[in-house]
Amino acid sequence: MDTVTTLVLGFISIVVVNNLVLTKFLGICPYLGVSGRIDMAFGMGLAVTFVVTLSGTLTWLIDHLILMGTPFEVTRYVCFIMVIAGAVQLVEMYLRKFFPSLYDSFGIFLPLITTNCAILGLCLFINLWGIDNLAEAVVLSFGAGIGFTMAICIMAGIRENLNLANVPENLQGAPITLITAGLLSLAFMGFAGMIR
């Protein structure tokens, strides 16, 4: 029972309280780049969720079964980035084969998931927080993906309406998006301190 509570709390905390995009600034590039339309934002969110779950789990396993306590610990970052690049390659091949239209609409952003800070960031945070059981690592990685999807979808919804608003000329595009993100993160600050 105790483990289940920890897992549920961990999940909620990573989705809303410690949301990677709005409180840790991870994954801002796709957040600004792909959040123009809500369907694309959702697709991107799902792709990131898949990659982050896979790589979060794999990096935890590699870290704990192979690297920890050996001199090879210095190669941690290199190993992490290899795993992530491999997982992205997998998603890319899968999408190209089964969802060609979605694959085309992603364009350059798909290979760029490799360099999405949210994914490497999560792997590093799992290492930093000293998560020492596999189930928790899996739940946290999955929750991080869901949190990212949620943030990017909310943003896409706001931006679709922003197109109709009268924004000062110099603030159009990226500046107003950042200011919107600021207000959004102000709203999410309300969750701070709820857990941990």
Add this chain to the structure above:
Amino acid sequence: MANELELSGNQYKDTFLAGLWRENPVFRLLLGMCPTLAVTTALKPALTMGYSVIFVLLCSNIVVSLMRNLLKPHLRILMFTLTIATFVTIVDIFLKAFQPEMSAMLGPYVPLIIVNCIIICRAEVCASKNGLGVSIIDALGMGIGFTLALSVLGAIREIFSTGKIFEIQIMPDWFVPCAAMAMPAGAFITLGMLLGLVNLISKRKS
């Protein structure tokens, strides 16, 4: 011959200056947003981040430029990230050893330099196509441009959130520090406003 030399001198100068303003990585290309927002709570971490990035950018541009003829197209992003990861590990260990305080403060944002889009972008756009000289100048220009942008943002946020800069009180007594500026919301809004300002200035210029 002399003419040619002069031309290449100009080209170097042009490449260097491009990074500072015309193609400033933060204000113009919108690259490297996560460290920009995360470490600029004050000026000092912003500067530390800035010179770490200059070092990594310089080394990775040199290595990528040297191995540009050996790269296979479909593997190049992987090669770039592995090269960068190696140098970031060096910076991380260096900071841990000589500036443990700063290292603890920056936390995971030091290893996150690996996925800083600026470095991969410069490897792809510049170093994998140009010789050693241009790559080095480009890395310096871009790195300094990035550091400048970070420092501006860090200074603004530090002044408004504490009224101090480098521990020296500069705001008058009646100034009420605004804690929200040190929080994520302040980071997003300050950067948004600065981008708007940059748009305004460049429109006036042209």
